[in-house]
Amino acid sequence: MPEPIKKLPKLPVERALKVISGRWKPVILCYLFSGPKRLSQLKRMMPDITQKVLIQQLREMEEHGLVDRQIFPDVPIRVEYNATELGLGLEPILLALCRWGQRHAEERDEAVEIADCIVRPRHDQTIAA
Amino acid sequence: MPEPIKKLPKLPVERALKVISGRWKPVILCYLFSGPKRLSQLKRMMPDITQKVLIQQLREMEEHGLVDRQIFPDVPIRVEYNATELGLGLEPILLALCRWGQRHAEERDEAVEIADCIVRPRHDQTIAA
DNA sequence: CTGTATCCGTGCCGATACTG
DNA sequence: CAGTATCGGCACGGATACAG
Numbered sequence: 648m649p650e651p652i653k654k655l656p657k658l659p660v661e662r663a664l665k666v667i668s669g670r671w672k673p674v675i676l677c678y679l680f681s682g683p684k685r686l687s688q689l690k691r692m693m694p695d696i697t698q699k700v701l702i703q704q705l706r707e708m709e710e711h712g713l714v715d716r717q718i719f720p721d722v723p724i725r726v727e728y729n730a731t732e733l734g735l736g737l738e739p740i741l742l743a744l745c746r747w748g749q750r751h752a753e754e755r756d757e758a759v760e761i762a763d764c765i766v767r768p769r770h771d772q773t774i775a776a
Numbered sequence: 777m778p779e780p781i782k783k784l785p786k787l788p789v790e791r792a793l794k795v796i797s798g799r800w801k802p803v804i805l806c807y808l809f810s811g812p813k814r815l816s817q818l819k820r821m822m823p824d825i826t827q828k829v830l831i832q833q834l835r836e837m838e839e840h841g842l843v844d845r846q847i848f849p850d851v852p853i854r855v856e857y858n859a860t861e862l863g864l865g866l867e868p869i870l871l872a873l874c875r876w877g878q879r880h881a882e883e884r885d886e887a888v889e890i891a892d893c894i895v896r897p898r899h900d901q902t903i904a905a
Numbered sequence: 906c907t908g909t910a911t912c913c914g915t916g917c918c919g920a921t922a923c924t925g
Numbered sequence: 926c927a928g929t930a931t932c933g934g935c936a937c938g939g940a941t942a943c944a945g
Contacts, residue, residue, distance in 0.1 A: 660873050662877040740873060908944080
């Protein structure tokens with residue numbers, strides 16, 4: 648069988664979480680928010696991730712419409728990944744999660760070294776009710 | 777060993793995602809947003825979850841400071857779970873995720889039956905940049 | 906540079922049975 | 926009513942080697 652076609656949850660919240668959950672997906676997305684990146688660039692930015700896994704995560708995000716993949720038939724070949732409109736829609740949410748994560752760390756761990764947030768607001772980042 | 781003390785990721789985004797990721801956590805949280813619930817109530821609200829798993833998820837959320845557990849020594853015994861301040865801070869975020877999930881479903885699956893969102897805005901739900 | 910193939914540990918979570 | 930104990934499947938992701 649080629650691909651069992653994995654189904655996404657019906658509940659919107661679960662669906663969203665399913666799509667952005669993955670060991671490296673949020674980080675990759677954060678990097679892509681600042682513009683298209685090549686595979687080698689991403690590898691350099693995240694030295695701890697295996698190449699196989701990196702591509703794997705990118706493929707899944709592509710399949711879910713978060714990431715767009717462009718091939719340039721140069722020599723050597725060049726491939727660029729960038730966030731789609733749908734993917735960009737996650738920026739304010741990830742930013743909010745980042746803020747919440749910081750608060751969580753401060754309120755609980757006290758003296759835990761808190762890494763800087765990768766997500767950076769660009770234009771207006773507001774989620775209205 | 778009693779408990780290896782699981783560490784949370786250093787990056788705030790990952791930390792936040794780690795904490796709210798779990799097969800049933802978002803759903804449970806959504807229900808708790810509308811007020812304290814007893815175990816039996818939650819079971820009735822989510823017939824598909826096993827009791828063991830339900831308690832498991834609740835324990836983890838308790839450990840992470842999202843949920844508060846109160847025991848009332850009545851006969852028979854009564855236990856109430858409710859969202860903490862930290863947990864309540866997730867409401868607007870889950871709401872945003874819900875919205876994004878709906879958009880995602882609409883833009884991609886076309887004719888997928890989209891379940892209604894459980895999360896409901898109460899007061900002012902806004903995430904500012 | 907960009908990718909694929911294989912192997913395998915570990916963690917999540919579901920089913921089921923039992924306890925105070 | 927609220928909770929614990931045990932067992933086991935399966936998806937996720939890390940290591941490593943190979944390929945166009």
